[in-house]
């Protein structure tokens with residue numbers, strides 16, 4: 001048996017809502033990743049199996065490597081079908097907000113969701129959730145929202161009604177939010193849950209291959225170029241910086257998601273504990289940060305790049321030129337040397 005992490009009271013509240021509500025919308029954060037999509041589809045297939053009228057509505061397009069998951073074709077993407085997305089949200093009786101902690105994270109869906117009179121349930125693992133939902137199930141100590149969906153279904157006593165497609169989506173989210181179980185993954189129960197998912201019939205090796213071994217040639221070349229030509233190392237600050245301009249992205253026929261994971265590469269270098277990736281977008285420079293040990297990248301992102309996130313994975317935006325963003329990053333590195341304490345890893 002797994003420990004009870006979600007409070008019993010909240011489980012009962014969700015169960016009662018599910019008894020009464022038929023029209024349900026599930027939504028997740030902008031630029032949906034494996035956990036956002038995995039938790040959404042995990043819940044979607046389960047509710048579909050209960051006979052609910054359920055739709056997943058997302059702010060923008062899914063990355064290509066998640067399209068193998070059953071149900072992605074049915075997802076309503078706001079940037080494609082804004083009116084339909086708004087209609088579904090306004091008519092919903094119940095909205096699940098998955099894998100985000102602030103309304104601003106759902107981008108263009110913000111207005112529709114905040115205006116909706118539906119009951120709202122937040123299920124998430126980011127720090128400091130804002131209070132925009134009636135029921136808040138927030139567990140930053142849990143590695144993925146997908147794991148929380150598994151726990152919710154089990155605790156409602158409906159594990160035997162979890163469809164295989166739910167199990168596949170949930171595994172995908174658990175896998176991607178832990179870098180294929182290489183970080184945030186020392187909790188023994190994660191492996192108990194995986195065992196249950198495998199027993200349900202998921203092919204975890206196939207899921208890994210679909211997510212990680214389906215890159216385009218351009219993507220692999222872009223990543224190679226970024227590491228060999230565009231990576232700066234600051235050994236005295238145990239830090240690294242990779243930056244890619246729009247021109248460079250264009251050169252490699254950049255598609256959304258093509259630089260996913262690039263920010264982690266410098267952390268594979270001995271002695272490097274803080275990595276930043278700057279990607280020039282249309283309106284701003286997207287900032288991604290990762291760290292090892294106790295170095296707080298969420299602090300750096302919040303203090304200098306209008307962002308936030310987790311201790312070891314954070315992000316933000318910079319409004320200005322690439323040169324200015326690089327200069328800022330280089331100039332603030334000394335301010336954070338004090339957080340480079342001696343961790344074992």
Ligand code: 5GP
Nearest residue numbers: 288289306307308309310313314315316317
């Ligand atoms: P990524 O680098 O994958 O885009 O983001 C890593 C994590 O940083 C996300 O899961 C999210 O928690 C946080 N994050 C990314 N971008 C932003 C942002 O613009 N604002 C805030 N507050 N958090 C962000």
Ligand code: MN
Nearest residue numbers: 035099145177
């Ligand atoms: Mn997540």
